[in-house]
Structures are given as structure tokens and as C-alpha cells.
Amino acid sequence: MKNMFNEKETQTVVDRIKKLNSEAQPLWGKMSVDQMLAHCNVTYEMVYDKKHPKPNAFKRWMLKAIVKPIVVGDKPYKKNSRTAPEFIITDTKNFELEKNRLVDFINRTQRLGADHFENKASHSFGPLTNKEWNVMFYKHLDHHLNQFGV
Template sequence: MKNIFSKEVTEGVVARIEDLTSQTQPIWGKMSVAQMLAHCCVTYEMVYTDKHPRPNAFTRFMMKTLIKNIVTSEKLYVKNGRTAKQFVITDSKNFETEKKRLIDFITKTQQLGEPEFEGKESHSFGKLTAKEWNNLFYKHVDHHLRQFGV
């Protein structure tokens, strides 16, 4: 798995995002490109904002038991997989706004670096290693950039 905390990898991801246009169509799935960018921002909103309420203890236990390894392992996501409700984006979004937000989140994460994320508490999965955070961040955005052919 590429290391999103690496400046070179971050620059590559940002370049892929810059290759998108407001008219880019998905290879699979239903989201528009602007919705996809907003969807990818949710991961970072859970780290950097209070926009999404933290799940209750039972839900966190279930997510840690059933979902954590899917999200934090190096195994790629399947196409058209299920997602949590807070990641479902159905309203229209502004492409340029969402693109800038995602690039800013990715850049901020890279600048904070691995030490910031080693042992950092996840919104849903408890404490994660920097490697688990990397896999969570990189795998998700890579999956959706491949969805849109970049």
C-alpha cells in the first residue's frame, strides 16, 4: 500500500484529483464526480471536525469487530460495496468546492505526518496504528479515483 504520509504519494494523489473535471463520469457506481469528492471528504471530516456524531459504544464495538479489518487492511475494496450512511451523498455538490476540500484534507494529513496518527483514536474503530490510518486514507481515495478513471 502506498504511504499517503509521503509527500511524493500525496502529490501523486493530488495530481490524480486535478485530472478530474466536473464532467468526469464514473466507470462504475451512481455518484457524480462532485458527490464522490464529498464522499471522500467524510473520512477526513471524522478526523478533523465534529460534523458526524460518534457512534454509540455498541455500534463502535460491532464496527471494530466486523468492519475495521476491511477498512484498515491492504486488501482493496470491491466495486459497488456497501457504505455507512454518513458516507452516502445524495444531494448535489459543487465540484470545485469539494475538490479543494479533499485536496486540503489530504495535504493536511500528509503535513501532520505518521507520528500524529500513531495510536490516534478513530471515530469508529478505536486506536489505530499509523499504518492502519494510512491504509484507511489511501485505499479509500485510490478506490474512488480508480472509479473515475484517474
């Protein structure tokens, strides 16, 4: 598992993103490359922006009990696994804009560092360790970059 708080390892992920072009086709799944980038940005929007409403208490309890172990666990995501409604992107997005936003979010996260994320509350799961944050950030990106062959 790459460390998204390590500059060198973060650059490896950024380099993979930069290999994408607007014509890239998925090896599985339904999303186009621009939708995939926008989908990956949702994770960071939930950290840095106020555009996604927080789940109510019942939904947060369900997310913590059922989804959190999958999201922050070491086991890779399965191909074509279900996603939360907030992460479903159906419209066409600006490829370059979404790619640049994702790189900016990744670099911002790396610069803030692991200490910033230790016990920081996530949008859906409550407080997470920096290891859990790292797994969530990297595993999701790696899954979708593999989906597009980079």
C-alpha cells in the same frame, strides 16, 4: 500501497484528483464526481471536524469487529460495495469546493505526519496505528479515483 504521510506519494494522489473535472463519469456505481469527492471528504471530516456524531458503544463494537478489518486491511475494496450511512451523499455538491477541500485535507494529513496518527483514536474504530490510518486514507481514495478513471 502509497504512503499518505510521504510528500511525494501524496502529491501523486493529489495530481490524480486534479485530473478530475466536473463532467467526469464513473466507470461503476451511482455517485457523480461531485458526490464522490464529498464522500471522500467524510473520512477527513471525521478526523478534523466535529460534524459527525460518534457511534454509540454497540455500533462502535460492531464497526470494530466487522468493518475495521475491511477498512484497514490491505485487500482492495470491491466495486459497488456497501457504505456506511454517514458516507452516503445524495444531493448535488459544488465540484470545485469539494475537490479543494479534499486536496486540503490530504495535504494537512501529510504535513501532520505519521507520528501524529500513531495510536490516534479514529471516529469509529478506536486507536489505530499510523499504518492502519495510512491504509484507510489511501485505499479509499484509490478506490474512488479508479472509479472515475484517474
